[in-house]
Amino acid sequence: MKPVELKDGVFWVGAIDWEERDFHNFVTARGLTYNSYLIMDEKVTLVDTVKHKFVKESMERIKKLVDPSQIDYIVVNHIEPDHSSGLPDTMRNAKDATIVCTQRLRMEFASTTTAMAGTFRL
Numbered sequence: 001m002k003p004v005e006l007k008d009g010v011f012w013v014g015a016i017d018w019e020e021r022d023f024h025n026f027v028t029a030r031g032l033t034y035n036s037y038l039i040m041d042e043k044v045t046l047v048d049t050v051k052h053k054f055v056k057e058s059m060e061r062i063k064k065l066v067d068p069s070q071i072d073y074i075v076v077n078h079i080e081p082d083h084s085s086g087l088p089d090t091m092r093n094a095k096d097a098t099i100v101c102t103q104r105l106r107m108e109f110a111s112t113t114t115a116m117a118g119t120f121r122l
Helices: 052-063 087-093 103-112
Strands: 004-007 010-012 015-017 032-034 037-040 044-047 073-075 098-100
Touching: 015 052, 052 087, 073 087
Parallel strands: 044 073, 073 098
Antiparallel strands: 004 010, 010 037, 015 032, 037 044
């Protein structure tokens, strides 16, 4: 499982779910991808995580580029599970990362994700 370089310093580190057949009521006959991107610059930034059961696969890709503990920022675009259910496990690997998200997302996580208490920082 290798990361895919899209442009200098920008890598796809997501996961492929070959088994998923329904995504928001759309038929996905050939599965789907959980897109996550690692930007290697002055600060290391992960844009979105993956569905929780694919964090290990995503971490394997990230580890080929950088120690996950070196991730400075994790950008979370929205709370749907395909983007954010892997965040608690990702934060266990990137303990010092700052999460970048909207105020609404912050409130949603605070009200629904007790498992992240102590690891979720904004």
